[in-house]
Amino acid sequence: MSHGVTERIEEQREFFAGQAVDAEALGRLPAETTERVKATGVIRLLQPPEHGGYAADPTDFMEAVMALANADAAVGWVAGVIGVHPWEMAFNDARVLEEVWGQDADTWVASPYAPNGVASPADGGFIFNGNWEFSSGTDSCDWIVLGGLVKGEGLVDGIPQMYHFLLPRSDYEIVEDSWNVLGLRGTGSKDIIVSDAFVPDYRVLNATKVFDGTAALEAGRDEALYRMPWSAIFPVALSAAVVGICEGALACHFQHQATRTSMLGPMSKNPYLSSRVGEAASEIHASRSQLLYNLSNMYALAQKGTEIPLEMRVASRRDQVRAARRAVEALDDIYIRSGGGATRDEHPLAKWFRDAHTAMNHTIFAADDMYHAYAAMMMGQAPTGFTRLLV
Template sequence: MTKQVLHTITERAEEIRALGSSNEALGRLDDQAAKVLRESGAIRMLQPATHGGLEVHPREFAETVMKIASLDGSTGWVAGIVGVHPWEMAFADPKVQQEIWGEDQDTWIASPYAPMGVARPVDGGYVFNGRWQFSSGTDHCDWIFLGGFLGDDEGKPVQPPVSMHLILPRSDYEIVEDSWDVVGLRGTGSKDIIVKDAFVPTYRTIPYSKVVDGSAAREAGLTNPGYLLPFSCAFPLGITSAVIGIAEGALAHHLAYQKGRVQVTGTKIKDDPYVLYAISEAAADIEASRCALLENVSRMYDAVAAGREITFDERARGRRVQVQAAWRAVRAVDEIVARSGGNAMRMDNPLQRFWRDAHMGLAHAIHVPGSVFHASALTQLDIEPPQGPMRSMI
């Protein structure tokens, strides 16, 4: 049934919303918040059907993440991040898929993908070491994707660098408690991860280059267009959707708070044309961000469904859409928060939490505009796009 997860989330909206303060106090998702996500099927939306997944259109995944994030930013963030990992796991060796989902199709997979470790080749696989930050939702996950560089016999990265994604069970890595003390998205529990001399068999690895160029999906025999999307479209989708959903939640709380508010001057908000103008402008900008992100993924989905390869220029423009959508939405939040009065910043007012969560989400690496806008502008000018790190997020 289409939209089934979104329907379930809507039915349990009050429960998700009420758990927001508990998530923040715990520094991770409350067990009940994680339970709601599991029971809704939100994390299985992009999971292959062969292992109980729903294989929904990525637009539907984005819409659902937005809804969850509008209720609580941390819950939406975890849904967006952890929810995209089954998308890549669909490319992996069937043996590791069976290890993860064979007994429990609701097993969650954490990350991060940043190549902060080194994998030294040994017989049958690699010996892996490293430390990573920002493993969102990790307390509720039993496996993890970690980025690493291929090492030489001495455990030093080979040159030029070769990036890999390695898959490890919970027994092979340490979650560093008290490593997530931040201003926003506190409930995501995005803690540090340490790996010491873990053996990772070859079948639990995926070359990053094959994920980026799409060959991993083709070699896995996948035909659902959702799996043929560029990594640079699919991976940021859950993250940017969460930021836009947080902005929608901020707007909803702002409206509820302002409806009966009287300013110190005695003016009712409904009689203040400047605040009313700011509300409408912010609402329009947040809606524009939502529409742009959904149109972007739908357009790319339609292209790959038609059998067409997405060009670098299209990927660059798509990333520009994603980045700008996030920044536009958070700027809109700033405009309404600035007109909410001092009481909106009290800790018992959810608006301040959405404001903090929005800015924390904007700080994610995929929302840094510099290299994305640089590459997009060059391609629009019909100039050779940059090489190396300047195109790493595209």
């Protein structure tokens, strides 16, 4: 990889692992951590090259997210969330790209996309209001993309027409002390409030066009990366973070188990414990391989200029969900074989366990809908509504 991002992450690995406790206590990434993540270049992997990005193979990005997550869950999760935003930013008006990156290519953009905002049309734009939860890494960001609806608009194909509104840091409030949670505490995924902010037309994207690829075409982006479907970028990044977290938990278990003893002797010599952990390690590796295999196949089609079939996109979403769930199920098997000491708050394995299970509460991992969508499609029933929009 010519960009060298993974190598720079490995050089900083000890630092990222060492700051995990401080980030958890602070409830956000410390400023030094943010700067060191920026220095790796991971957030610029999906960024357009004319604004300091690499427009890289998306598998490079996912592997970088996993590498960060298996050092510290919060760092990996924030990188996964923040790092996908430059991909969508590439579809914006040239004025937006200059405003965000003109002075600093390492400027970060937060989210969430949940359509909680209401926009009232005004001369040249919209007056925007709303409340959002779960803005991961938001303290480290200078801009934010927020989902919303336009007041007075009806349904399109039975669902509300959603939009993404881009606001500078001066136009929204981060609600302090709004991220008191079981795990991923260091992500600082705080609440956001917007009150009567004016958003000009050129800072608004039609979310449906982002999801279905029209936004990339209208923006004139012909790079293979930007021909990838949204469902092959954003959800995969979160699955990659979860897999990385589980890899970190596995490494932590081996370190802990190597010196753990009981009245029966060294735990490292117990074949019943070790055999199940060996199986769990294979399950985590299978999750990694499945994510990268599917993504690589889709990217190969995008490089050829071939449209990625709906069947492939739905199967990929199915596997994104299953890969994350499989990895966390494997972590559970590891955790219950790590002894009572691993249940203490101060034990590092307890943190990995909490972080992984908190991550799985993200709506992107809702399994039944994706499993049903795939099975139904194989029986001739194409996905509809929100499910169709998000694949």
